[in-house]
Amino acid sequence: MDGGEAVESAERGLLSERIRNALTDAIAAGDFAAGTTLDEQLLADRYGASRTPVREALRQLAASGLVEIRPRRGVVVAQFTPQRIGDMFETSAEVEALCARLATYRMTPLERGALIDLHDRSADSVATGDVDTYDRLNRAFHEALYAGTHNGFLAEQALALRERLAAFRRTQLRQGDRIHRSREEHGEILAAMSEGDGERAARRMRAHMLRAAAALGRYIAGPGAE
Amino acid sequence: MDGGEAVESAERGLLSERIRNALTDAIAAGDFAAGTTLDEQLLADRYGASRTPVREALRQLAASGLVEIRPRRGVVVAQFTPQRIGDMFETSAEVEALCARLATYRMTPLERGALIDLHDRSADSVATGDVDTYDRLNRAFHEALYAGTHNGFLAEQALALRERLAAFRRTQLRQGDRIHRSREEHGEILAAMSEGDGERAARRMRAHMLRAAAALGRYIAGPGAE
DNA sequence: TGTCACGTTTCCGTATACCAGATTGCCTTA
DNA sequence: TAAGGCAATCTGGTATACGGAAACGTGACA
Numbered sequence: 001m002d003g004g005e006a007v008e009s010a011e012r013g014l015l016s017e018r019i020r021n022a023l024t025d026a027i028a029a030g031d032f033a034a035g036t037t038l039d040e041q042l043l044a045d046r047y048g049a050s051r052t053p054v055r056e057a058l059r060q061l062a063a064s065g066l067v068e069i070r071p072r073r074g075v076v077v078a079q080f081t082p083q084r085i086g087d088m089f090e091t092s093a094e095v096e097a098l099c100a101r102l103a104t105y106r107m108t109p110l111e112r113g114a115l116i117d118l119h120d121r122s123a124d125s126v127a128t129g130d131v132d133t134y135d136r137l138n139r140a141f142h143e144a145l146y147a148g149t150h151n152g153f154l155a156e157q158a159l160a161l162r163e164r165l166a167a168f169r170r171t172q173l174r175q176g177d178r179i180h181r182s183r184e185e186h187g188e189i190l191a192a193m194s195e196g197d198g199e200r201a202a203r204r205m206r207a208h209m210l211r212a213a214a215a216l217g218r219y220i221a222g223p224g225a226e
Numbered sequence: 227m228d229g230g231e232a233v234e235s236a237e238r239g240l241l242s243e244r245i246r247n248a249l250t251d252a253i254a255a256g257d258f259a260a261g262t263t264l265d266e267q268l269l270a271d272r273y274g275a276s277r278t279p280v281r282e283a284l285r286q287l288a289a290s291g292l293v294e295i296r297p298r299r300g301v302v303v304a305q306f307t308p309q310r311i312g313d314m315f316e317t318s319a320e321v322e323a324l325c326a327r328l329a330t331y332r333m334t335p336l337e338r339g340a341l342i343d344l345h346d347r348s349a350d351s352v353a354t355g356d357v358d359t360y361d362r363l364n365r366a367f368h369e370a371l372y373a374g375t376h377n378g379f380l381a382e383q384a385l386a387l388r389e390r391l392a393a394f395r396r397t398q399l400r401q402g403d404r405i406h407r408s409r410e411e412h413g414e415i416l417a418a419m420s421e422g423d424g425e426r427a428a429r430r431m432r433a434h435m436l437r438a439a440a441a442l443g444r445y446i447a448g449p450g451a452e
Numbered sequence: 453t454g455t456c457a458c459g460t461t462t463c464c465g466t467a468t469a470c471c472a473g474a475t476t477g478c479c480t481t482a
Numbered sequence: 483t484a485a486g487g488c489a490a491t492c493t494g495g496t497a498t499a500c501g502g503a504a505a506c507g508t509g510a511c512a
Contacts, residue, residue, distance in 0.1 A: 014297055015495070040464075050496045052278075055465095056285060063289035065382075071240055072464055072503055087379035094324050094380070102320075153313035154320070157387075241466070266493075276467045281494090298474055298493055 016053035019043075020060050027066050027077055028167035037074045038067065064164055085168060086213075092165055093209035095158050096142065100189060100205035103148030104198035112193070115144045119186055126183050134179055141186060169212075178215045185211070242279035245269075246286050253292050253303055254393030263300040264293065290390055311394060312439075318391050319435035321384050322368065326415060326431035329374030330424035338419070341370045345412055352409050360405055367412060395438075404441045411437070 044054045058075050061067045067075050125133035146155035185208040192201035270280045284301050287293045293301050344367050351359035372381035411434040418427035
């Protein structure tokens with residue numbers, strides 16, 4: 001054979017890292033049906049590597065919940081039932097709400113200013129329908145909130161969680177007027193924060209996240225099926 | 227030497243798993259000062275294994291944040307500043323509070339009954355000062371709350387977080403009358419839950435966790451120092 | 453016909469040896 | 483003394499091998 005679809009793109013970085021990314025994409029794209037057992041040797045051949053980096057990549061995927069390792073019985077692709085995806089989104093919503101609450105009480109005036117600036121800047125992209133730009137500003141908005149908690153550990157956890165959900169969220173903002181509503185909701189969260197009402201900011205953030213999740217509810221209706 | 231302190235205890239299970247546990251304990255106990263670079267071959271010799279399972283164990287530790295991997299420059303023991311430990315405990319407190327709130331609204335009568343039963347059973351161990359038994363019941367209490375959220379993902383996250391902090395919490399309950407106060411606080415949380423007041427249950431849980439963290443505040447004042 | 457035991461096969465977990473490349477520390481040189 | 487170069491060292495990765503546990507298939511027995 002030609003050595004399979006070797007992971008040559010981005011020759012830099014650790015091989016295990018590249019394999020991890022490739023596997024993440026493959027799983028998210030549905031190349032491996034949920035419940036499939038992944039053979040280490042097969043994957044090694046497929047990516048033109050040896051078992052070692054493949055194993056390493058699989059452990060990392062297990063750590064982020066994409067696969068499940070049953071000792072001595074192989075690695076299986078995790079089941080992403082609608083129930084489970086819902087659980088993940090709810091958890092994300094609650095964590096975001098938590099960050100919003102803490103950030104309300106702890107952000108410095110400078111940080112708050114930067115956050116408002118981000119929000120203002122997003123107006124253009126909404127008007128022009130520039131989803132990519134809005135997506136970037138949206139991410140920046142949420143990450144600014146994480147940082148605003150002044151709790152580095154929580155910020156890391158929130159970010160990791162957000163990235164784990166990114167795979168399911170890709171097409172989210174494309175739907176209807178979701179982008180308008182999203183920005184409006186950001187504004188409402190900011191308003192609560194400006195009033196120093198962390199609890200209300202948290203509630204609005206939770207609603208914001210859950211609404212975003214609902215926006216792709218139909219999309220996740222039957223994802224990992226065969 | 228005699229081949230090092232081979233990881234013979236608990237002959238069952240994966241070698242990499244046992245090494246991971248040994249390293250976790252060693253790091254938490256301060257055997258490796260923060261910032262130390264860990265030599266794979268040295269560790270392999272120390273635990274009487276080859277580099278392969280050691281590498282695997284180190285990756286797992288990296289995933290749980292105990293060590294940091296700098297590509298091609300080795301693995302270093304993560305810095306656990308009081309600030310960072312504080313951040314972790316705060317995050318844990320907030321997550322526990324979140325679980326308490328959701329569990330209040332979602333537990334079935336059966337689950338609630340089991341929780342109350344757990345609480346009742348802990349009375350004996352408090353009276354006799356049986357810290358180990360109380361520790362077990364305490365863990366069961368919190369895990370019952372996780373399950374009570376009816377959110378499997380959140381439950382997993384909460385449990386993982388709790389276990390990451392376990393290393394820093396070992397001696398916590400031994401201090402003074404902490405065990406009495408701990409049980410009292412559980413009772414107060416239960417009371418709020420029985421009234422269906424999730425918000426109050428959350429506030430009490432948060433306070434409970436933060437108080438527990440404060441109980442070992444002096445202990446973590448200067449942990450990983452030399 | 454269903455089930456249980458037994459042998460076979462597959463594949464994971466681990467060991468070992470080795471290599472290339474990067475990093476580091478030391479030593480030489482200007 | 484500072485800069486530059488060289489050698490030792492260690493990691494990331496490859497290749498290979500092997501014991502053992504789990505899965506699988508087969509055939510005997512109830």
